[in-house]
Amino acid sequence: MGLMPTSRYQKGGGGVSTRWVSLLCISSFCLGVLVVDRLWGTPDTVKPDKEGSSVEKRQEQDPELVVNCEKKESSLHVGDILAQVSRTHDVIMNLDKTISSLEMQLAAARAAKTGNEERSPVVTRPIVEQLEHQKVFYVMGIITAFSSRKRRDSIRETWMPQGDELRRLEKEKGLVIRFVIGHSATPGGVLDRAIDAEDEQHQDFLRLNHVEGYHELSSKTQIYFSTAVAKWDADFYIKVDDDVHVNPGIIGSTLAHHRSKPRVYIGCMKSGPVLSQKGIKYHEPEYWKFGEDGNKYFRHATGQLYAISKDLATYISVNRHLLHKYANEDVSLGSWFIGLDVEHIDDRTLCCGTPPDCEWKVQAGNPCAASFDWSCSGICKSVERMEEVHQRCGEGHGAVWHANF
Known part of the structure; x- marks a missing residue:
């Protein structure tokens, strides 16, 4: 079904x-x-000959x-x-x-x-934009926060195209890249106005009807996929953090291998421990649902970057009011697909390390799709180091234009 x-x-x-x-x-x-x-209908009338019916004649003969x-x-x-x-x-x-x-x-x-x-009046878009449902290859949402302006600028200065080049990328290659953010607890306040001004300058935001907060990442992820599905008809929808280096062309080539599959969940799969102790990072309040102390989570993609196909994004959108949200966003997403006919694809090119790891792979002719430091759950000191990672591990400025999707 x-x-x-x-x-x-x-x-x-x-x-x-x-x-x-x-x-x-x-x-x-x-x-x-x-x-x-067939069985009880009126049989066809058989016209008898002079010597009797055809049946009687055949019975007599054989x-x-x-x-x-x-x-x-x-x-x-x-x-x-x-x-x-x-x-x-x-x-x-x-x-x-x-x-x-x-x-x-x-x-x-x-x-x-x-x-x-x-939608909140603060983030309501014009009617024409709401009705837009453009066909594209992938939508990449970069999850960001009000305090992350420097992180966004470091991405704009490295791997994310800007201005006319960003719009050309959408039109010619079908690649949509947006920073994803909601609104503050006081809509229309100084934080929202700052994002409005930044968006007017760069035109690279996807605004959500969502109240920003660290403990609301699962909800934000859910609303992101629902909003993206409503706006763009894409083959894939990607979530990435704003302290990760990405090669958009290689991401596209990677996803193209799975284009014919209806329900795929792609990322670096892991199964970390369920942390029951209060007051520590990544504490899981509902740890008891996962069995005895010391148990691990089910396999799920690490939260720095993952991609899902259109059917799965639509499934999230349709059932968003019933999908349970755990403390950790990547665990929540993985739980939404448990019990469904979904293919989990563990692709380690989506989680290479920063130099020298990703640099060695570039020199070997196998550049990575994404790079970050596991120890920091992103690039450590990403604002200062994003340029270095891009110079040593980037796919090159023209690579995305020559990639085949």
């Missing part, structure tokens, strides 16, 4: 049980008519031949019925897939409409 939007199980939403009952009733009726017509012919004719009837049943089943399955696809699209559209209606 694939990924089922929640709306299919709600009253009045065209639920699965109601739809299947209807389909089975239709198919049962058709099959019943077919069987009755009784065994008549029995064999009747068996063969009965077998043909049964074969026809089974073929009809098989074709009916195929039609039902194709119809169900079509309905599932339409329901997913409808639910996503409704979620997008609700999201737009709920």
Whole structure:
């Protein structure tokens, strides 16, 4: 059945049980008519000849031949019925897939409409922009905060195109790159006005209907994917932190290998310990859900950078009000895919170290898609070091324009 939007199980939403009952009733009726017509219908009239009926004549000539012919004719009837049943089943399955696809699209559209209606006046965009649903290859959202202006500038000065080049990248290559941020607890305050001014200058933000806060990263990630799906029709949606070095062209080439797969979750997979002790970084208040003390999380992509396909981003958008959020954002995302038919892809080129690690790989002809320091969960002192990492591990200014997606 694939990924089922929640709306299919709600009253009045065209639920699965109601739809299947209807389909089975239709198919049962058709099959019943077919069987009755084949087995109990009025036989064709056989015109008798002068010497008696054709059946009586054949019985007199060769009784065994008549029995064999009747068996063969009965077998043909049964074969026809089974073929009809098989074709009916195929039609039902194709119809169900079509309905599932339409329901997913409808639910996503409704979620997008609700999201737009709920937007804060501070972050509301013009109607024309809200209706835009451009087809692109990937959307890369760089998660950032009010206090991270210097980090954003270090990215703008290195691996993220600016101005006309950024818009050309979207138009010609289908690559969308945006800084992602919500609003403050006091909408319209000094923090929001500062972001408004920065956005007017660079035009490289995606604003969310979300109150910023460190302990709200899971919610912010969820709203980011929902907002991005509503705005762009992309093959992939990427989340990256603002202290990570990225090679956009190599990211595109990496994702292109998985373009034909419907539900993929790509990143550097890990399974860290569940931390139950209060007051420490990455403490998990709901540690008891993961079993005994000392247990590890399920496999999930590390939060510095990961990508998901369109179906998964749509799934998050449709079911966002039901998806549970744990303390750690990367754990939350991984939990949303547990139990779904999702392919987890562990790609270590998305988590190379900073020089000399990524530099050696460039010299070997295998440049990395992303680089950061595990010890800092990002590039240590990224504002000061981003330029160095870019010079030694970057893909080159023109590489993204020559990459094939």
